[in-house]
Amino acid sequence: MRSVRSQLENKGQNSAYRKNQTRSIGFLMLLAVLLFASALLSLRAGSYNTPVGELIKGVFGLSADGKINLVVQNNRLPRICTAILAGAGLGLSGCILQAILHNPLASASTLGVSQGATFGAAMAIIVLHMGGGLGISLLSFAGSVAVALIILALSRFKQVSPEGIVLAGVAISAMLSGATTLIQYFANEVELASLVFWTFGDLGSTGWDDMKPMALVVAVLIVYCVLHRWDYNALLSGEETAVSLGINVKKMTVFNMLLCCLTSSIIVANVGLINFIGLAAPHIVRRVVGNNHVYLIPGSILAGASLLLLSDLLARTAIAPVILPIGAITAFLGGPLFLYLLFRGGRSK
Amino acid sequence: MIQARNICYHYKGCPEVLKSVGFELEAGQFLAILGNNGAGKSTLLKCFNGILKADSGEFLLDGENLMGMTSREIARRAAFVSQTVANTQMTVHDMVMLGRRPYMKWGVSEEDHNIVHSAMERLNISDLRGRFLNQLSGGERQKVMIARALAQQPKLMLLDEPTSSLDISNQYQVLRIVQDICHNDGLAAIMVIHDLSLALRFCDRFLLLRRGEVYRYGDCSVLDARAMRDVYGVEAKIAELEGRRIVLVVQ
Numbered sequence: 262m263r264s265v266r267s268q269l270e271n272k273g274q275n276s277a278y279r280k281n282q283t284r285s286i287g288f289l290m291l292l293a294v295l296l297f298a299s300a301l302l303s304l305r306a307g308s309y310n311t312p313v314g315e316l317i318k319g320v321f322g323l324s325a326d327g328k329i330n331l332v333v334q335n336n337r338l339p340r341i342c343t344a345i346l347a348g349a350g351l352g353l354s355g356c357i358l359q360a361i362l363h364n365p366l367a368s369a370s371t372l373g374v375s376q377g378a379t380f381g382a383a384m385a386i387i388v389l390h391m392g393g394g395l396g397i398s399l400l401s402f403a404g405s406v407a408v409a410l411i412i413l414a415l416s417r418f419k420q421v422s423p424e425g426i427v428l429a430g431v432a433i434s435a436m437l438s439g440a441t442t443l444i445q446y447f448a449n450e451v452e453l454a455s456l457v458f459w460t461f462g463d464l465g466s467t468g469w470d471d472m473k474p475m476a477l478v479v480a481v482l483i484v485y486c487v488l489h490r491w492d493y494n495a496l497l498s499g500e501e502t503a504v505s506l507g508i509n510v511k512k513m514t515v516f517n518m519l520l521c522c523l524t525s526s527i528i529v530a531n532v533g534l535i536n537f538i539g540l541a542a543p544h545i546v547r548r549v550v551g552n553n554h555v556y557l558i559p560g561s562i563l564a565g566a567s568l569l570l571l572s573d574l575l576a577r578t579a580i581a582p583v584i585l586p587i588g589a590i591t592a593f594l595g596g597p598l599f600l601y602l603l604f605r606g607g608r609s610k
Numbered sequence: 611m612i613q614a615r616n617i618c619y620h621y622k623g624c625p626e627v628l629k630s631v632g633f634e635l636e637a638g639q640f641l642a643i644l645g646n647n648g649a650g651k652s653t654l655l656k657c658f659n660g661i662l663k664a665d666s667g668e669f670l671l672d673g674e675n676l677m678g679m680t681s682r683e684i685a686r687r688a689a690f691v692s693q694t695v696a697n698t699q700m701t702v703h704d705m706v707m708l709g710r711r712p713y714m715k716w717g718v719s720e721e722d723h724n725i726v727h728s729a730m731e732r733l734n735i736s737d738l739r740g741r742f743l744n745q746l747s748g749g750e751r752q753k754v755m756i757a758r759a760l761a762q763q764p765k766l767m768l769l770d771e772p773t774s775s776l777d778i779s780n781q782y783q784v785l786r787i788v789q790d791i792c793h794n795d796g797l798a799a800i801m802v803i804h805d806l807s808l809a810l811r812f813c814d815r816f817l818l819l820r821r822g823e824v825y826r827y828g829d830c831s832v833l834d835a836r837a838m839r840d841v842y843g844v845e846a847k848i849a850e851l852e853g854r855r856i857v858l859v860v861q
Contacts, residue, residue: 277740278703491711494704498696504661505690506762507682507712551699551742 285550285560292546292563296345299570303341304333306578336465343467343475344573345566347528348538350479352565354521355539356546356557357486360493361517364427368539369405369525372430375536376437377408378529379460383441386456387448397459402530408433409522413515461586462533464573475531478524485520486558489513493554534588537595538565545598568595611636612766612798617667619650619657627653628664629822635815637765640792641800642809644833645819646842651802654819655768658800659688671765685712689759693771695751702738702746702754706730709761729760733787749780756787767791769801773808781805785812806833806857830855 304316311319311329318324319333351369358367369375381404385397415421415429445453467475486493492513495503500510525539546560569587572594576585612635619628627650635641643651657664660681669676676684689709696705706729710722730736733753743751752772759767769788773781789812792799803809809816816832818825820841826832838846838857845860 278701279740281701281740488716491708491714494700495708495711497698497700498705498708499692499694501656501661502690502692502696504681505659505685505688505768506708507680507685509681547699551701553700553704555704 281551285553285556288546288549289556289559289563292560292567296563296567296570299567299574300341300345303344303570303574303577304337306574306581307332307337335468339468339472340464340573341570343464343472343532344570346472346475346479347464347532347535348542348566348569349562350475350482350524350528350565351535351538351569352542352561352563353479353482353486353558354525355565356543356554356561357482357493357517358521358539359543360496360554361514362424362426363496364424365544366540367427367430369522369529370536370539371427371434372412372522373408373433373437374405374412374522374525375529375534376434376441377404377406378402378526379534380404380437380441380444381407382459383444383456386459387444387452390452398530401459402526404437405522405526405529408437409519409526412522413518460534460588462535462588462591464532464569464587465584467531471531475527478527482520482524483558483562486554490554490558493558494552497552532587535569535591536588537591538568541595541598542568611670611672612800613668613670614654614658615668615670617654617657617669618665619653619662620665626665627822628657630667631819631822631824632667633815633817633824633827635798635800637798638792638796639798639814640789640812641798641815641817642813643800643802643817643819644806644809644841645825649819649841650822651819652770655690655770655800655802658766658768659690660684661690682712685762687764688766688768689762689764691752691755691759691767691769691772693774695748695755695775697744697751699742699744702730702735702741702743705743705754706757706761709758712762725763726761729757732760732791733757747780748775749777749783752776752780752784753787756784756791760791765797767797767799769799771802771804773803773805781808788812809833810855810857833857 301313305313315324315326315329316333319329320338322330322334324330355368358369358372359365378401381401382397384404385391385400389396391397411433412426412430415426421429445456448456492508495506495508496510503510529535542565543557543561546557546564550556550560569591572590573587575594576587576590579585615632617628617631618626620626631654643654645651653662656662658669658676660676664677671687676687703726706726707718707722709729710718710725713722727736730739733756735750735753735757738746738750738754743754746754767788773784776784785808788799788801791797801813810830810833815828816830817827818832818837818841825841826837834848835846838844847858847860849856849858
């Protein structure tokens with residue numbers, strides 16, 4: 262056996278495969294560098310202008326200036342960590358949903374999970390007159406979980422096809438958007454402003470304690486997906502082939518949908534509506550590394566985190582000191598980027 | 611040895627598709643499941659490796675009942691090649707590596723790599739290793755799928771119309787490879803196929819299904835004019851040309 266492999270390598274038949282591998286690993290490293298650079302830039306951005314060295318000391322609470330320690334540890338670092346966690350979670354959820362539903366358009370926003378959260382927030386702010394805080398987060402979480410459960414029920418009990426699930430998601434999204442608009446119609450000015458602000462998305466209001474459930478669920482999702490990376494590859498060959506390779510496809514679909522929807526709903530409940538990261542990040546990575554989830558999973562995590570961190574940086578610095586809504590920035594920049602990738606792909610074919 | 615005993619299956623809300631189907635197959639033999647559309651050919655094939663759960667009966671592989679096993683245990687014994695060939699942006703090497711999935715624990719081992727290389731060598735596709743599947747022809751892709759099945763190190767290979775989308779040259783190439791694997795490596799193969807002449811050319815045993823029941827089972831002599839009339843509803847002659855049997859449909 263060993264000699265067979267050596268012979269192949271000697272013949273140089275592996276060169277194309279090695280080239281692919283090198284390109285994929287190189288791209289992942291590039292994304293990691295981009296994420297690190299974005300984090301450094303984000304650490305530096307702000308009205309409190311400080312040298313990078315002092316800021317890095319501030320991360321560990323070692324800066325001679327106590328104010329720097331305070332600003333970095335209580336303001337900038339939580340914001341960066343929130344962006345990384347939310348971006349990684351949304352990017353990975355999109356990647357997994359696209360794999361299990363065999364649909365490149367699947368993501369938390371296209372399945373209606375994000376719209377479920379908005380509807381929950383609208384109920385909390387306008388119908389139940391909650392001023393803010395935990396109540397809005399809980400109801401937005403409940404709204405997105407409710408949508409996730411409907412999608413799951415369709416998948417599990419009605420045996421709706423993966424394509425059908427995405428279409429059902431579009432219908433649910435439209436219905437919830439309509440319901441949210443109806444609720445808004447009866448809101449007063451303060452409630453309306455409060456809901457609109459919530460839908461803008463905000464990475465700055467999440468503290469270390471708020472971040473814990475998000476960190477936990479994103480960590481669980483990452484570990485689970487990395488361990489099952491070859492199962493997602495098997496799904497690319499079709500459901501029957503996946504079953505013949507020893508995979509319980511129904512169980513896998515339900516569990517993955519539950520995990521992805523839970524992750525997305527916790528992220529949306531914490532930071533508001535951030536569309537597009539889940540859709541764009543896996544597509545950007547796929548164009549370079551292909552469909553092998555051994556590379557696609559870490560790539561989607563890194564690309565999602567980088568995209569959100571860069572969008573947040575832009576939102577904070579474009580017309581500083583005004584901070585633009587992050588949800589609008591991701592959609593505004595992501596849309597044209599996505600169109601460019603689509604049409605560039607079309608031409609190359 | 612492979613034994614199927616009293617296999618029954620029905621789709622939800624429909625009458626029985628398979629009615630007490632049974633047959634035996636030795637290691638190293640290549641079996642063709644034949645019959646008209648809706649006879650239950652693909653259903654029987656899919657019941658073998660748990661894609662569909664048979665209502666009753668048992669599938670014995672060297673005395674072990676596949677129906678009592680987990681899907682991973684079945685996957686280590688029976689490999690499946692579908693008629694729909696994956697057309698995705700994944701390299702040939704990675705697709706063949708999928709065959710090692712039933713054996714993987716935390717990742718890919720050196721042994722997995724070696725087995726994948728051997729499978730690619732066996733199919734003569736090593737030079738395609740770094741190419742993406744969506745850059746290959748239909749015949750090349752089907753060879754990759756067979757290599758993936760070989761990487762599962764199965765005792766039994768199940769093929770669901772593997773040549774349905776291939777040109778005549780690739781049909782012969784693919785079936786010759788499967789026949790060669792059966793005869794030289796001692797694997798048993800069960801294939802659903804519509805082309806009777808191809809089946810007669812490459813297979814050793816023939817199972818004719820009619821309305822979910824075994825009409826006939828045996829060597830090539832089971833496929834005669836009467837069987838053609840009863841199973842397919844056509845008048846046909848089985849002719850011999852240079853020592854090979856071919857089917858000529860008369861009416």
